[in-house]
Amino acid sequence: MIGMECDVLVIGAGILGLSSAYHIKRENPGKNVAVIDKHGGPGQGNSAKSEGGFRNLFTSETNFLLADSTIDWFKHMEEELGHHIGLSYIGYLFLLNEEHYTGQKESWDRIRDHGGEMRVLDREELEEMIPGLVTHFGDDEEAELLGLNPVDYGVFGKKCGCIDADALTRAYEAEFLNLGGEIHYGTEAKSLTLEPEQELEIPGEPFVWQDAHITGAETTQGKIRADTTVVAAGVWSEGLLDPLGVDSFMRPKKRQLFVFKDPRLESLFNVEGFNEYGTMPLTILPKAGVLFRPERSENTIWLACADNLGRKYELEEDPQAEEGFYTESIYHILVKYFPCFEGVRPMNSWAGQYAINGYDELPVVTPAPGMIYVGAASGSGIMKCDSIARIAAALYAGREEAELYGGRRFRVADLGIHNRNVERESLIL
Numbered sequence: 112m113i114g115m116e117c118d119v120l121v122i123g124a125g126i127l128g129l130s131s132a133y134h135i136k137r138e139n140p141g142k143n144v145a146v147i148d149k150h151g152g153p154g155q156g157n158s159a160k161s162e163g164g165f166r167n168l169f170t171s172e173t174n175f176l177l178a179d180s181t182i183d184w185f186k187h188m189e190e191e192l193g194h195h196i197g198l199s200y201i202g203y204l205f206l207l208n209e210e211h212y213t214g215q216k217e218s219w220d221r222i223r224d225h226g227g228e229m230r231v232l233d234r235e236e237l238e239e240m241i242p243g244l245v246t247h248f249g250d251d252e253e254a255e256l257l258g259l260n261p262v263d264y265g266v267f268g269k270k271c272g273c274i275d276a277d278a279l280t281r282a283y284e285a286e287f288l289n290l291g292g293e294i295h296y297g298t299e300a301k302s303l304t305l306e307p308e309q310e311l312e313i314p315g316e317p318f319v320w321q322d323a324h325i326t327g328a329e330t331t332q333g334k335i336r337a338d339t340t341v342v343a344a345g346v347w348s349e350g351l352l353d354p355l356g357v358d359s360f361m362r363p364k365k366r367q368l369f370v371f372k373d374p375r376l377e378s379l380f381n382v383e384g385f386n387e388y389g390t391m392p393l394t395i396l397p398k399a400g401v402l403f404r405p406e407r408s409e410n411t412i413w414l415a416c417a418d419n420l421g422r423k424y425e426l427e428e429d430p431q432a433e434e435g436f437y438t439e440s441i442y443h444i445l446v447k448y449f450p451c452f453e454g455v456r457p458m459n460s461w462a463g464q465y466a467i468n469g470y471d472e473l474p475v476v477t478p479a480p481g482m483i484y485v486g487a488a489s490g491s492g493i494m495k496c497d498s499i500a501r502i503a504a505a506l507y508a509g510r511e512e513a514e515l516y517g518g519r520r521f522r523v524a525d526l527g528i529h530n531r532n533v534e535r536e537s538l539i540l
Contacts, residue, residue, distance in 0.1 A: 117145040119507070120327055120337035122300045122351065124148035125158040126276070126492050127485050128343035129283040130500035135341070136290045138504050144292045145337075147330060149299035154280030157345050158492070160463030161276040162368055162415055164393050164404060165494035166203045167227055168268035170218040171534040173473060173525065174491075175225040177498040180515040182270060184497040185279075187516065194282035197275030199407065202385050202392035203268040205538075206237075206244075206448070208260035211397065218537050219266065232265040240384045241391070243451050254447050260397040262448070267385065273393060273404055276493050283496075300328040303340065303351050303482070324481035325355070339507060343485040345492075346426055346464045352484065360475045360528070361466040361487035362424040367432040369441075370459040371412045375451050379405055379412060398444050411458070416441050424467075432460035465490040471535050476502045477527040483507060502526055 118139075121132040124146050136144040150156060167179040188194045207215075222229055234246050246262040248254035284294065306326045307317035317323035327336040328351075342348050346363035353359070379391045386392060393404035400417025418436075437457060446452045468475060468487035475487040476499060485503045488495065498515050505513035505523050513521045524530040 115145070115333065116336045118142040118337065119144040119339050119341060120335055121146040121341040121343060122148075122328060123156070123342070123344035123347075124150070124153045124280075124284070124294060124296065125156050125343065125345050126154060126280050126283070126496045127345070127488065127499060128341070129153060129280060129287060130496045131341055131343055131485050131503040132292055133283050133287040133290070134500045134504035135507050136287060136292045138508060140290065144287075145335070146287070146292065146294045147298040147300060147328075147335070148294070148296055149331070151296050153284045154277055156347070157463040157465075158280050159277040160368070160461055161493050162404065162413055163197070163273045163276040163279075163493060164203070164271075164402075165274060166268055166271035166393075168203055168205075168222055168229060168266070168271060168538060169225075169227075169536055170221045170538055171473070171536040172221075172225055173533040174495075174536050175222070175227060176515070176519060176521060177474070177495040178491070179226070179270070180517050180519055181495050181497040184516040185274060188279075188282055192282075192286070194278070194285070196278045196282055197408065198272070199274070199388070200270065200272040200386060201388060201390055201404065203271035204385070204392040204394045205266040206262045206395060206397050207264045207266065208397055209263040211260070212264040212266070215537060228269040230267045230269070232267060234263050237262060237265045241382055243378045243449055245448055245450065248447065251447075253443075257443060257447065258398070259444065259447055262397060267392065271393065272386075273406075274493065279493065279496075295332065297332075299331045300344070300351060301331065302329045303342070303355055304328060304334065304336075305355055322480075325479065326481060338481070340482045341485060341503065341507075342482060345486060346466045348466070348484065348486050349426070357479050357482075357484070358528075359466075359484065359486060360470070361468050361489070363426045363464045364422055364424050364467050365427060365430045365462050366415060366418065366465050366490065367436060367462045368460060369414045369432065369437050369457040370406075371414065371452075371455055372410060372458050373455045375453075375455055376412055378451055379449075380407070380410065396444065396448050399441075401441055401444055403445075414441070414445070427464065430462035430464055432462045434460070466492075471533055473533045473536070474499050474526055475528065476506060476523070478506060499526075
């Protein structure tokens with residue numbers, strides 16, 4: 112690999128890196144597009160550690176468009192391209208109290224205006240459909256101490272569900288390789304290479320008075336030169352961009368998943384009215400951003416928590432789940448709303464990291480001389496990956512608009528920085 116040259120170098124074989132590489136190669140079959148990743152296979156950084164939930168229930172029109180067209184692409188991948196990616200339309204269910212529901216009335220109206228398929232359920236309907244759900248706590252002093260809200264409404268999104276994140280990443284890998292793309296695993300980008308447009312062979316170049324551009328990367332396998340370098344390394348992008356004074360617009364934060372398999376949870380797989388499978392949808396509790404979903408392939412429940420205030424930003428090479436985070440924190444909330452979890456402990460757990468854009472929590476696709484940065488997906492990289500990748504491919508081609516799957520158009524600069532034009536999202540987990 113020493114002395115390797117290519118037209119496009121993509122750093123990162125996660126979901127954003129491989130989807131971007133695929134769409135750039137698809138649009139430019141004659142270009143040599145190469146992907147590198149320090150891990151031994153696709154998505155082994157954070158992509159495959161995702162819960163794999165997807166939704167088009169967003170108040171931001173940008174978010175809705177990015178997610179909705181990507182969901183359509185998922186269906187195309189499974190039904191027409193033949194990839195088994197575990198696509199399951201189990202739905203999304205937000206459980207809300209009266210105050211939160213009415214306070215977000217404008218948000219629900221915007222979702223309907225965008226075309227989101229949603230259904231509002233009142234307390235009586237929820238109690239009938241989900242017998243194991245506790246909707247109000249009466250004189251329960253512990254619930255009062257925990258500050259738990261009653262459940263007055265449920266907002267259910269139909270075109271939502273979950274996907275096998277590992278299988279999805281591998282599907283993009285297969286499609287990219289089928290086009291003649293190349294991937295080098297076990298190859299870590301140590302730094303980006305910055306060179307002057309016109310070399311003068313003076314020690315210390317480039318100087319501030321020289322026009323400079325990124326020309327590839329120094330890696331553990333040698334130097335790779337590229338006309339365009341796409342940095343899509345997730346939470347590790349910051350380490351490549353900071354030394355050159357390029358902002359990654361994100362910070363890493365750990366997210367944890369806990370997996371349960373217990374006969375006491377069987378009722379969650381026997382719920383009618385939400386989906387064709389007779390299971391609970393992906394469900395968000397009214398307190399602390401606690402959410403869970405059934406994994407039908409293994410008859411397990413996957414549980415996570417938004418865990419924002421109090422969780423520090425920190426890059427971890429090998430993040431680990433903290434058992435006490437479940438037993439001492441999440442459990443007390445969860446068991447109040449769903450008593451079937453009483454006494455149930457995780458059979459497995461793991462942790463990954465979100466690349467969080469703390470300003471508006473939407474992805475960033477932006478250029479720099481010789482480079483395109485794709486990242487800051489804030490935990491929504493899976494559910495928006497195809498749209499983000501098509502926007503990156505359009506930016507590479509110099510087009511002002513990207514055509515998303517299904518024919519909808521998106522202005523490329525809207526996800527950039529200098530002419531960014533996105534709406535803030537109120538339904539953030």
